[in-house]
Amino acid sequence: METPILEMKSITKEFPGVKALDNVTFSVRKGEVHCLVGENGAGKSTLMKVLSGVHAFGTYTGDIFVEGELQKFNGIRDSERAGIAIIYQELALIPELSVYENIFLGNEVSNGIVIDSNESISQAIDILKKVGLDVNPLTKIKNLGVGKQQLVEIAKALKKEVRILILDEPTAALNETDSDNLLQLIRGLKEQGVTCILISHKLREVMEIADTITVLRDGKTVTTLDVEADKVNEPVLIKHMVGRSIDNIFPKRENVNIGEEVLRLEDWSAFSYALGRDILKNVNISVHAGEIVGIAGLMGSGRTELAKSIFGNPDHYRLSGKVFIHGKEQKFRSPHDAIKSSMAYVTEDRKGNGLILIDDVKHNISLANLKEITTGGVINENEEILIANKYRSELNIKTPTIQQKVRNLSGGNQQKVSLGKWLFVKPGIMILDEPTRGIDVGAKYEIYTIMNSLVEQGMSIIMISSELPEVLGMSDRIYVMSAGKINGEMPVEDASQEGIMALAVDY
């Protein structure tokens, strides 16, 4: 057997109170696409950070071999030198800089003193071609969609000689089209001989692209499967990941009981001063008690803007039109007003505007509803601990203690904290913006079950999602947005992926 291009042997990595990796063995053959799957907090990102030197040699135990050679990476530069490039779960581009400046950030092309922009730009054009991205390298990052930003990240990684490319949930924030492009690109790289390690919670795409799959659970390697030889399919994979089988990813609701209208928008439009254009145009929607309303659409179609504009308009758009809550017109001046009218908004970007990362789990959960645990002006911290522990066990948040800083949780578990925070507000209308982004199948199932039980108790949910199976699987009714307009509305029975996509791309 030929030497694997990468071998990680008996890797153990501990954080205070957490054994993130426990004797993990991971081996990758040259030229393959190797997918790494597992529940939130299983240790996938940590394993890759060990590999790329973010967790330096000496902070873990075990050995890393690249093409048979023992490696001791003390930082990301060392691993780059060995031909390893990593693209993190969170985008790491500088929005105010241009595409080419980002690509060469930290490795500027220069004559020693002055940056050679012309040379950089011409090299950037070549690299952009490699990733199939057709943009002007002088465009600022902030003016690109997420899909294209992701490609720039990859371009940035590819500017040097890369033997192993690691992608940590690259498609989490991408829609189907962009994801497909990315998978296509990975296939292309594979043909050029680049070995890819891909972490993803989207099992369909894992099945589509992987040659080999390694499953991690609780910091241990469960198994490594050869997709063809072992005849792997999604249910098998799920069983390995969560330790039990899940028959229907989208649990059915027992009794659908749709009540009266609780929210209505009439000719709702918004103008963004920051962007200098209309972002919502004459939106008319309604939501009923006990109903899950799905909002589908492409990235940038105005779904998040719609949510924010209803939820007290924190970005200060110029609004026109009317909002009715329980038949009464409301003019929310801030999210505070919206929360008082029993609304909640679980944001799409948990790091950016969902959580206080430097604070701990319990403070984050209680933040939006402190008054519930305050008596005589003083916060009852013991009550707060009880509540945080309640949501921790209800949502199965993996954390050593609720005193853990949210920053130290895995991506999926951060999302659960965000959800717990808003459940504690006990809202009547809940807007969920990409509620299962970056969440593992098991936890997805749990979140769907919670959503079902909430609407069964009469709550209304507006679910913004880029994952069409989720929209189709969970919604009672679906709106499709495109370019700030509602392009279509349909009961779920009449909806199909193709139908929704057709409306979503019709500007």
Added chain:
Amino acid sequence: MEDLKVKSNQAHLSKSLLDIMKTNISEYFMFIALIVIMIFFTITTDGVFISSRNISNLINQMGYIAVLAVGMTLIIVIRHIELSVGYLAGFLGAFSAIALTFWGWPIYAVIPAVMILGILAGLLTATPVAKLGVPAFVSTMAAGLIFRGALLLVTMGTGTIVIRDPVFNAIGNGYIPDIPLGGFLPGKHKLTLIIGLIGIILSILSAIKSRRTKLSYNFQVPSFGLFIAQLVLISGLIGYISWILSGYNGISWSLVILLLVVAVFQFITTKTPLGRHIYAVGGNPEAAELSGISVSKITYIVFAAMGLLSSLSGIMYASRLRSATTTAGLGFETDAIAAAFVGGVSAAGGVGTITGSIIGALVMMSLTSGMNLMNIDISIQYIVRGAVLVLAVVFDRITRRNQ
């Protein structure tokens, strides 16, 4: 799930004193550094440093900076900076002097009036910041220039204004009265000792109560031995400080004001929703806004508090000098900012405690006092203080990163 719970409980149980110290090292470090500095100066000055008289002076000198440091902590926690507080304090001190001496206002009218002025000044400075997102650096620098001008303006005709009101002057120079207990403990300030004793009893009672409540919730508490050790340490500390102070004139009015300020702000920041909101805004303003917290409201509140504390600082300083001078307040803001950073505030926002900043102020003031006693030249003093400031912040960064 069950697994996880068991694991976390074990993690709790196995927590030794050392572990607790390790995880909170950045909080304890400055306290330890303070003690080391004090011991150092005590040795190099043959005990003069720790004498009752010097400690009492040190506290009175520190008072007007420490109250500013309390406010500055909150300002930095919400990711801003306040450069106008020095001149504001100077101006408000001059205002008090004028109201007392030229206008003949009674002291009980002057003090509230000055405090209200301070709050208004804070709100005014905050307006461009909270309303339009003007950087606080610019807004407060501009305000500082204006207050400086105002100070010069009001003291132009008179120059230094001497204050003759004995009650006002007692704020910065006086001590709480003693109770006559005859020949019992001669040379000691009895009331100070009694207050120290009450302080010890209260802190023991509140610790016991908090432990009881925790137990009634079935939460983990530190082991009994550790608990007793903590109580002994705290009681010893309070007892020792009261003993030292009782050896001179007892507790000064400056210290009374400082303790009140610290108590109120410590309570607000750690126990109330307002405190939580302040830290949330500092930690992530966008997330705070979306959680129903008005970032601009919090900004106004914090700047208003800073204004209020500037007025106290101005009063304490004018009272200490028994006069208002044209240069009063010069550089106060720098000292307050330094105290806050030495005390562990982070410019990135959301991190920093009131007690930390008080320790920071004590460290800086001990350095000044100790080096003065050692007759070290002012030039060297500046260099040492600068070095300590940067070392403290560097250490803070390193310990935080390692966590």
